[in-house]
Amino acid sequence: MGKVRVRNFSISLDGFAAGPDQSLDNPLGVGGEDLHQWAFAPEMDPIDKRFADAITDGIGAWVMGRNMFGPVRGDWPDFDWKGWWGPNPPYHSPVFVLTHHARPSFEMEGGNSFHFVTDGALAALERAKAAAGDQDVGIGGGASTVRQYLTAGLIDELHLVVAPILLGSGEPLLAGLDLSALDYEMAGYVPSSRAAHMLLRKAREDRQ
Numbered sequence: 001m002g003k004v005r006v007r008n009f010s011i012s013l014d015g016f017a018a019g020p021d022q023s024l025d026n027p028l029g030v031g032g033e034d035l036h037q038w039a040f041a042p043e044m045d046p047i048d049k050r051f052a053d054a055i056t057d058g059i060g061a062w063v064m065g066r067n068m069f070g071p072v073r074g075d076w077p078d079f080d081w082k083g084w085w086g087p088n089p090p091y092h093s094p095v096f097v098l099t100h101h102a103r104p105s106f107e108m109e110g111g112n113s114f115h116f117v118t119d120g121a122l123a124a125l126e127r128a129k130a131a132a133g134d135q136d137v138g139i140g141g142g143a144s145t146v147r148q149y150l151t152a153g154l155i156d157e158l159h160l161v162v163a164p165i166l167l168g169s170g171e172p173l174l175a176g177l178d179l180s181a182l183d184y185e186m187a188g189y190v191p192s193s194r195a196a197h198m199l200l201r202k203a204r205e206d207r208q
Contacts, residue, residue: 002136003156004125006146007055009173010035010161010195016170017143024071027084029170035163038195047192051161055090060135061128062091063121065145066099069114075101082108091140094131096124098145121148143173153182158200 011017012035019029028035038048070081083089088109095114103116117124128137139149149155160173179200188199 002058002060002129002132002134004137004139004149004154005059006139006141006155006158006160007059008039008051008159008161009141009146010038010163011173012163012165012167012170014166014168015172015174016167017141017146017173018171019167020169022171027071029167031165031167032170034165035167038161038163038192041194045192045194047190047197048194051159051190051197056092056138058136059091059093059138060132061093062095062138062140063124063128063145063149064095064097064140065142066097068140068142068145069097069099076103079103079106082106083114088112091138094128095140096128096131098124121145121152125149125154143171146173147177150177150179150182150184153202156202157187158184160198160200162196162198164195 009017017035019032022029022032026032038045039052041048044052069083072081089095089112092111095112097114097116098121099116099118102118105113105115107113115127117127125137139146139155146155150158183203184200185203186198187201190197
């Protein structure tokens, strides 16, 4: 059975995954785009490029929150919105979107398909695992979705990319979470010229 992984999840030095005042025109909030400079620099650091290029390796399905899928809140006014990514999203596998409002599944180019799960995070994860088979499940974000699975101890590996910026406020990832009590431990640290890549791993398996 595959693992549940979070890959390339960017946060600021003060722990925010997005800046304040998120909007349709500025979905990452004020200063939020700077979190991802490591991945979109014209000349990428080789370390950053290695991590960025491997984001879908071994991933057979994804789970994401509705906020990551798009800006629409409440009931769907229509089904025209199909994500931020254009006709060929970067996931290339089934994606299960957490939402309180039902919507039909649809397929896109590149092996992408989107399915909308209204019965909770655990149900979405089980559907993703079934779709992934022996491959891993990727938790795509945003912060509130990752926090749900971390709190439940369901993430096997968490790859954080710490950007050298301070946002001051916004959407926190780890605030109020005791990762040690949740049995996570540091498993790796790789600095680049633009960020620090940190791998946390669920420790329980190693002690059994």
